Amino acid sequence: MLGKLDWSAIPIHEPIPLVAAGAVLVIVLAVLIWAGAKGYFPYIWHEWITSVDHKRIGVMYVLLAMVMLLRGGIDAIMMRTQLAIAYHSPGIFPPEHYDQIFSAHGTIMIFFVGMPFVIGLMNLVVPLQLGVRDVAFPTLNSVGFWLTATGALLINISLVIGEFARTGWLAFPPLSELSYSPGVGVDYYAWSLEISGVGTLVAGINLVTTVLKLRTRGMTYLRMPMFCWTTLASNLLIIAAFPILTATLAMLLLDRYLGFHFFTNEGGGNSMMFMNLIWAWGHPEVYILALPAFGIFSEVVPTFSGKPLFGYRSMVLATMAICVISFMVWLHHFFTMGAGPDVNAVFGIASMIIAVPTGVKIYNWLFTMYGGRVRFETPMMWAVGFMVTFIIGGLTGVLVAVPPADFLLHNSLFLVAHFHNVIIGAVLFGAFAGYTYWFPKAFGFRLHDGWGKASFWFTFVGFYVTFIPLYAAGMLGMTRRMQHYDVAEWRPWMIAAGVGTILMTIGVICQILQLAVSIRQREELRDTTGDPWDARSLEWATASPPPVFNFAVMPNVAGEDAYWLIKEKAKRDTLETREPDYRDIEMPRNSPTGFVCAFFASVTGFSLIWHIWWLVGLGLAGAFATFVVFAWRDHDEYVIPAQEVARIDRVNIAERRAAMNMAETPA
Amino acid sequence: MNLLDPQGPVAAADKTILIDSVAIMLAIVVPTIIAILAFAYWFRQSNPRAQYRPDFAYSGRLEMVVWAIPTLTIILLGGVAWIGSHQLDPAAQVPGTGSPVRIQAVSMDWKWLFIYPDQRIATVNSLTVPVGAPLQIELTSASVWNVFFVPQLGSMIYTMNGMVTHLNLRADNEGTIQGLSAHFSGDGFPDMMFDVHVVSPLEFPNWVANTAKSSQVLNADSIKKLMQQNIEPGKPTFRLEDPRLFEDIVSQRIAPQAGPKLTTNAAQSYLGAQDAR
Numbered sequence: 001m002l003g004k005l006d007w008s009a010i011p012i013h014e015p016i017p018l019v020a021a022g023a024v025l026v027i028v029l030a031v032l033i034w035a036g037a038k039g040y041f042p043y044i045w046h047e048w049i050t051s052v053d054h055k056r057i058g059v060m061y062v063l064l065a066m067v068m069l070l071r072g073g074i075d076a077i078m079m080r081t082q083l084a085i086a087y088h089s090p091g092i093f094p095p096e097h098y099d100q101i102f103s104a105h106g107t108i109m110i111f112f113v114g115m116p117f118v119i120g121l122m123n124l125v126v127p128l129q130l131g132v133r134d135v136a137f138p139t140l141n142s143v144g145f146w147l148t149a150t151g152a153l154l155i156n157i158s159l160v161i162g163e164f165a166r167t168g169w170l171a172f173p174p175l176s177e178l179s180y181s182p183g184v185g186v187d188y189y190a191w192s193l194e195i196s197g198v199g200t201l202v203a204g205i206n207l208v209t210t211v212l213k214l215r216t217r218g219m220t221y222l223r224m225p226m227f228c229w230t231t232l233a234s235n236l237l238i239i240a241a242f243p244i245l246t247a248t249l250a251m252l253l254l255d256r257y258l259g260f261h262f263f264t265n266e267g268g269g270n271s272m273m274f275m276n277l278i279w280a281w282g283h284p285e286v287y288i289l290a291l292p293a294f295g296i297f298s299e300v301v302p303t304f305s306g307k308p309l310f311g312y313r314s315m316v317l318a319t320m321a322i323c324v325i326s327f328m329v330w331l332h333h334f335f336t337m338g339a340g341p342d343v344n345a346v347f348g349i350a351s352m353i354i355a356v357p358t359g360v361k362i363y364n365w366l367f368t369m370y371g372g373r374v375r376f377e378t379p380m381m382w383a384v385g386f387m388v389t390f391i392i393g394g395l396t397g398v399l400v401a402v403p404p405a406d407f408l409l410h411n412s413l414f415l416v417a418h419f420h421n422v423i424i425g426a427v428l429f430g431a432f433a434g435y436t437y438w439f440p441k442a443f444g445f446r447l448h449d450g451w452g453k454a455s456f457w458f459t460f461v462g463f464y465v466t467f468i469p470l471y472a473a474g475m476l477g478m479t480r481r482m483q484h485y486d487v488a489e490w491r492p493w494m495i496a497a498g499v500g501t502i503l504m505t506i507g508v509i510c511q512i513l514q515l516a517v518s519i520r521q522r523e524e525l526r527d528t529t530g531d532p533w534d535a536r537s538l539e540w541a542t543a544s545p546p547p548v549f550n551f552a553v554m555p556n557v558a559g560e561d562a563y564w565l566i567k568e569k570a571k572r573d574t575l576e577t578r579e580p581d582y583r584d585i586e587m588p589r590n591s592p593t594g595f596v597c598a599f600f601a602s603v604t605g606f607s608l609i610w611h612i613w614w615l616v617g618l619g620l621a622g623a624f625a626t627f628v629v630f631a632w633r634d635h636d637e638y639v640i641p642a643q644e645v646a647r648i649d650r651v652n653i654a655e656r657r658a659a660m661n662m663a664e665t666p667a
Numbered sequence: 668m669n670l671l672d673p674q675g676p677v678a679a680a681d682k683t684i685l686i687d688s689v690a691i692m693l694a695i696v697v698p699t700i701i702a703i704l705a706f707a708y709w710f711r712q713s714n715p716r717a718q719y720r721p722d723f724a725y726s727g728r729l730e731m732v733v734w735a736i737p738t739l740t741i742i743l744l745g746g747v748a749w750i751g752s753h754q755l756d757p758a759a760q761v762p763g764t765g766s767p768v769r770i771q772a773v774s775m776d777w778k779w780l781f782i783y784p785d786q787r788i789a790t791v792n793s794l795t796v797p798v799g800a801p802l803q804i805e806l807t808s809a810s811v812w813n814v815f816f817v818p819q820l821g822s823m824i825y826t827m828n829g830m831v832t833h834l835n836l837r838a839d840n841e842g843t844i845q846g847l848s849a850h851f852s853g854d855g856f857p858d859m860m861f862d863v864h865v866v867s868p869l870e871f872p873n874w875v876a877n878t879a880k881s882s883q884v885l886n887a888d889s890i891k892k893l894m895q896q897n898i899e900p901g902k903p904t905f906r907l908e909d910p911r912l913f914e915d916i917v918s919q920r921i922a923p924q925a926g927p928k929l930t931t932n933a934a935q936s937y938l939g940a941q942d943a944r
Contacts (some may be wrong), residue, residue, distance in 0.1 A: 095854035168851050174828065175811040175853060180926035265828040265923040271812065272827065305710070308724040311733065336814060337825045338757070338832040345752035349745040359737030366703055367729060371720030373712040387703045395692045398744065404751040405685040407822035408670050408678070411814060411849045477668030477818030481851040486860070487668060 003611035004184065009162045014097065020074075021160040050590040052138035053548055054123050057145050059442055061120025062435065064145075068112040068152055073508060075105035077501055080466070084498035086484035087491045098483040099166035100185065104155065106169025107189060110285070111196060112152045114423070117431040118292040119148075119203050122231045125438055126207060128539030128546065129225045131216030131555045131562070134588065136209035137202075139630070142594030144203040150598045151196025154605050158188040162609070165189035168481060170278050171252070173263035173271045178256045186256065187609045190249045195601050197246045204238030207231055216538075218557035222316070225537040225561075226309055229316050230295030233323035234288050240327065241284040248277040272337065279330035287326040289423065291319060293430025294361055297383050300433050301365045303535040304380035305372030308561050311364040318357035318364075325354050335406045344403040351401035355394060362387060377533070378452030382433035385460045386425055393421030396471070414474025417467040424463055432459075432511070439518075440532045444544045445525040451514030459507030466500025469493035529659040530652070536564040543652040549587055549640060552649035553580040582646040586637045593630040597623055668818040668845055674865070675837045677761060678821030684751045688744060695740055757822045758833040763801040765868050770794070771913040772806045774813035774826040774848060776924055777855030778899040782885075784910040788878045789885045791893065793902040795864040797871035798841050804834040807917045809894055810924035811853065817846035817863050825850065828923050838865040855898045862902070878904045885912065887921055894924045 011017055035041060048056055078101050082091045093101065127135055135141050158164040165185040167176045176186045211232045215224070252274070254260040261267030263274045302309045309315060331339070331347040365387060374380065396418040400406045409415055432455075440446045473493040478485070518525055531540040541563045542551055558565050604619030606612075673679040710717045771782040772794075782789045794817075796802055806815050808826040815834065816823035824834045838844075848859035866874060883889070885905035890912070893899075915921045 095857075099851075099854060166854070172812060174923075175851070179923075180811055180853065182926060265810075266919070272830075306712075306719070307721055310724050311730055312724065314730055314733065334825070336757075336823050337827075340758075341752040341756040344756075345749045348748040348752060349741075352741045352744055352748065356734070356737040356741055359740075360733050362699065362703075363733040363736070366699070366706055367723075367726075367733075369703075369706045369710055371718060371723040372710050373717075373719050374707055374710045375712050376707075384703065384707050388700055391696050391700055391703075395689070395696050398692060398741075399685065399688050402684060402688050402744065402748045402751060404681045404748075404755040404822070405688055407755065407757070408681045408685060408818065410823060475670050477670060477816075477845075477847070479814075479816070479847060479849040482857040483854075484857050487845070489668070 001612075003607070003613070005161070005610040005612065009184075010160060011163075016093075016097070017159050024156070046590065049595050050142075050592045052134075052142050052588050052590055052594075054127050054135045054138065054141060055442060055546065057141050058120045058122075058124030061116040061123060061145055061148070063120075064149055064152060065113050065115075065117035065120060065431070068108050068116070070508070071156070072105055072108040072113055073505070075101050075108065077505060079105065080494075080498045080501040082483070083485075083494045087488075087494070088486055089484065091484055093483070095483045096163075096166060099481070100164040102481055103165045103168055103171075103185075103189070104158075107165075107193070108152075108155060109423075110169065110289070111193060112148070112155065114289045114427050114431075115196075115200060116148055117435075118234070118289060118427070119200070119207075121296065121431070121434045121438065122207055122227075122234075122292055123203075124442060125434075125539055126210060126228055126231050127214070128441070128542065128550055129228050129537050130211065130214060130219055131538045131541075131551060131557065132210070132214045133550050133554075133585070135206050136214055137206050138588040139591050139593055140202050141206050142591065143597050144199040144201075144206065144594075146594040146598030147199030147202075147601055148196045150602045150605065151192040151199070153602055154188060154192035154195070154609070157606065158185070162188065170282065172278075173252065173255070173269075173274050174265045176252060177264050179264070184609050186252075190253050190256075191605045191608055194246060194249055194253070195605050197242050197249075200238060201242045201246070204235040204242065207235040208239060211235075216551075216554045216557060219562070220557075222313070223557055223560050223562065226298035226312070226315055226319075227292070227295035227537075229319050230291040230298070233319050234291040234295075237284045237288045237291075237323060237326065241281045241288065244277055245281040245285075248274060248281065251277075275334055275337065276330065279333045280327075282333065283330045284326045286419075286422075287322055289427045291322065293386075293426045293434075294319070296430045296434040296437070297365060297386060298361075299535075299537065300379045300383045300437055301368045302561075303437075303533050304375045304377060304383070305369050306375075306534070307368055307372040308536070308564075309364065310367040310370070311360075312560060314360055315364055318360045321357040322354060325350065325357075329354065332401050332406070334410075335403045336410045341403075348401050348403045348406075352398050355398050358394060362391060377436075378447070378449055378456060379433040379437040379533075381453060381456045382429045382436070385456060386429040386433070389425030389429065389460075389463065390422060393418060393425050397422060409474060411479050412474035413470040413478045413480055416480050417470035417474060420463075420467050420470075424467075429459075432456075437533070438539070440525075440527045441530075441539055441544050441546070443522075444527060445518065445522040446527055446532055448514050448518045448521065448525065451510050451517055455507045455510035455514060457507075458503050458510055462500050462503025462505075462507055464500070465503055466497050469496040469500070473497075528655045530656060531563070531567075536561040538562045541566060543655075547648050547652075549585045549645065552582060552645050552652075579646075580649075582642045582649065584642050585640045585645055587640060589636055589638050591630065591633075593626060596626045600626065668847075670818055672819060673821065674819040674840050674842075674844055675821060676839065677755065677836050678819055680751075680755055681821045684747060684755070688747060691740065691743055691747070695736055755822065757824050757835065759835060760803075761801050761835040761837045763837045764799040765797060767801040767803050768796060770796070770802060770804045772804055772815050772826065773913065773916055774806075774808045774810070774815070774852070774859070775894055776810045776853055776896040776926075777859050778893070779815075779846075779848075779859060779861045780809075780890075780893060782907060782913050783875070784907070784913065786875045786879070787907040787910060788875060788881070789905040789907050789912075790878070791899055791901075791903050791905075792861040793864065793904075794846065794861060795866060795871070795874050796838055797868045798838055798865050799868065800837070802836045802838070804836065805913065806832045806834060807913070809916055809921075810896075810926075812850050813852045813859065814849035815846070816849040817844060819844045820846075820863070823849050829917065829919055831917055838863070841865050841867060853896075855896075858898045879906055881906050884908050887912070887915060890921060894921075896924065896927060 085091045162184040251262040261269040329351040332351045600622035607615035773780040806826045808828045820836045886908035
């Protein structure tokens with residue numbers, strides 16, 4: 001009846017996951033009861049869960065990323081604590097638990113923090129920057145988000161029911177095959193990534209279509225803001241790479257469920273093929289995360305320097321070059337597998353070539369600051385911190401691209417420090433910069449600057465205190481994923497890294513306090529202009545938060561930095577008071593399709609993991625039925641009448657005028 | 668296990684390339700970091716002496732420099748990578764004094780078996796080699812992937828079941844150094860550390876002779892005990908019955924090692940592994 005599932009799946013004698021899960025359950029229940037008591041459920045259902053508005057979906061993506069960042073961060077704290085203690089001792093976590101922690105940390109941070117964070121920001125911002133009303137496929141957008149949430153849910157369920165993978169975040173066979181990992185851990189891993197991978201793929205298709213097909217009048221490719229370019233590049237990579245991941249994990253699942261021999265030791269399986277396939281996805285994945293972060297910095301640095309982006313065309317070229325080359329370097333992840341010197345050298349050099357366009361980007365941001373008036377608001381702090389940190393990460397990255405150096409550093413803590421150096425330095429700093437930068441656009445008030453800067457300094461310093469010691473430990477031969485160790489010379493570095501983790505934790509706490517303080521002081525931090533940073537692109541041309549239709553009248557773009565040009569024009573001829581010609585606007589109706597689909601996907605995923613076959617059938621049938629109901633819907637759009645559009649827009653314009661006059665009077 | 672304290676020519680050459688590469692990159696990275704901080708500081712809004720050039724967004728000359736600096740660096744480093752990859756190919760022979768020593772390394776869950784086919788002996792978690800002699804190492808795995816790595820001897824390489832990888836090393840100083848597995852292989856992975864005893868060329872034959880007197884014999888039957896999934900606390904030594912034992916493992920005539928046994932269907936995670944430890 002319940003497949004492999006029975007009471008022994010609940011880790012009753014393992015206090016840590018049980019207490020953690022209990023706490024999470026209590027918090028979730030408390031939030032639900034509070035929301036129910038306040039009567040928020042209808043609002044949450046109608047305005048958020050069933051919403052197909054790209055802004056709302058973007059916000060939900062970012063929220064998911066932040067919640068999962070806490071989960072992944074707690075994993076990190078546990079790992080650093082374990083390694084600070086486990087010298088000549090088993091530490092606090094036995095291997096079967098510790099191995100799950102580092103596997104979950106990697107999986108969560110990449111798939112359920114990095115991905116939803118950047119996809120969320122792209123969702124929120126790109127249609128606004130392009131001057132359009134929504135993404136190309138609004139309901140599909142909702143489906144994509146909820147499938148990602150399904151993956152996150154399954155991973156969190158593994159904390160209490162059964163176990164998570166104990167194989168590392170890429171689940172290399174033959175270790176991840178049934179014979180060496182007979183538990184449900186790898187199944188949790190693979191099914192949650194299969195389901196969320198579909199979500200990511202549809203998000204990618206959606207955003208590529210949006211950039212290619214939906215741009216406002218005059219928004220030619222070479223007038224698009226840099227963030228739109230990096231969105232295009234990143235989502236092209238998603239479309240090309242994620243099917244590889246899906247197929248690779250499907251092969252692993254066939255091995256595990258149906259006795260195939262794709263990657264097994266026996267029966268002619270070839271585990272090296274898994275390594276190639278997973279990295280053929282895995283290396284582009286690095287750039288799927290990094291390119292949007294580069295895009296965010298390309299918005300932040302010009303805005304806070306009061307200048308256009310330096311070398312825009314160079315940046316476009318560099319972005320697309322990274323997009324293409326990132327597909328040709330996957331082998332550098334396993335120089336030590338025994339390939340010949342020609343192969344190793346070619347892939348080593350190809351990997352280094354990526355450093356050229358990336359270096360160009362750094363110099364272009366540098367010269368964007370040159371001759372500017374740099375304002376050190378929180379997003380700009382993250383941007384400068386990023387430039388410094390990312391160069392160091394780039395240096396160590398090019399270093400491990402030299403095969404003989406990699407022969408010493410492969411899989412070491414040096415490598416671990418390197419990729420945290422680029423992922424934290426670029427993706428996380430970029431995500432935080434984008435979060436602070438676009439928060440007023442999404443919610444109509446700014447985040448508290450003081451707490452933001454405190455968070456920046458703790459995170460920035462904490463990062464170095466954590467990861468410089470890991471570089472050092474790697475130079476002392478320490479390899480990754482060790483649950484305990486007996487080598488005296490590693491010990492001080494592990495303790496130092498533990499101290500750094502405390503600093504980074506304080507940084508995260510500052511970020512949480514920043515949000516709480518900002519919500520309490522939202523009236524003081526209110527932005528009525530829609531343009532709190534004196535920025536340059538079209539998302540700032542509409543109100544904060546934008547009306548559901550984004551723009552009352554589709555803007556007409558005359559050049560790069562579209563909104564800057566509009567502002568310049570408005571300053572020149574103040575007579576521009578003619579009321580625009582308002583028309584009726586058609587918007588897509590909200591739809592529970594995404595949520596219902598994800599519900600059935602969760603049921604299907606869970607029952608596949610536990611071999612509850614009748615429930616698998618039920619889940620799949622439910623998902624298919626949802627699709628049929630959606631496909632046969634009668635009304636998919638509703639109309640906002642012209643008077644309503646005019647009313648909303650007049651309020652916005654009046655507020656904006658008032659704010660501008662206020663700003664100009666003292667000067 | 669300090670990478671900056673190499674004990675053999677391969678590790679020394681790896682280290683030289685590592686340091687040269689860092690030096691080449693530092694030559695542009697340090698000025699760039701200084702420029703970032705300097706520009707950000709000088710062009711701060713509150714500095715009245717900084718010239719504001721709100722339209723400075725393109726300069727052909729600067730673009731040229733901007734593309735040229737990383738390109739030139741990478742051309743230089745690419746040369747280092749190409750030459751280094753060829754000179755330090757793990758499969759290429761390393762010259763040395765005395766006759767080469769053939770070693771066959773087998774990673775198991777969770778221990779290292781070292782077979783000396785010419786000397787007809789085998790050791791577990793302990794590798795003894797003569798100083799200065801070329802070490803010709805063939806590697807495979809009896810179960811999942813591992814990486815054979817002696818940091819102070821240099822280059823690491825994967826071990827994979829059903830396949831053979833090749834590694835050539837040489838140890839130049841007598842003493843004991845440590846090796847480890849550098850690829851996660853399961854619960855007992857951190858205990859896959861092993862000692863490398865580098866002894867004088869005169870002492871090595873004595874050690875071989877003593878080891879050959881071992882009462883334990885390693886053959887296709889007795890290897891089954893070694894192939895149980897556990898951590899080996901001691902460092903047993905064996906007399907090798909058949910010098911083709913390694914080929915039997917590679918060709919899977921000796922079947923790959925079994926994984927953990929389940930006590931119940933679901934609770935394997937918490938019970939199975941504890942048995943193994």
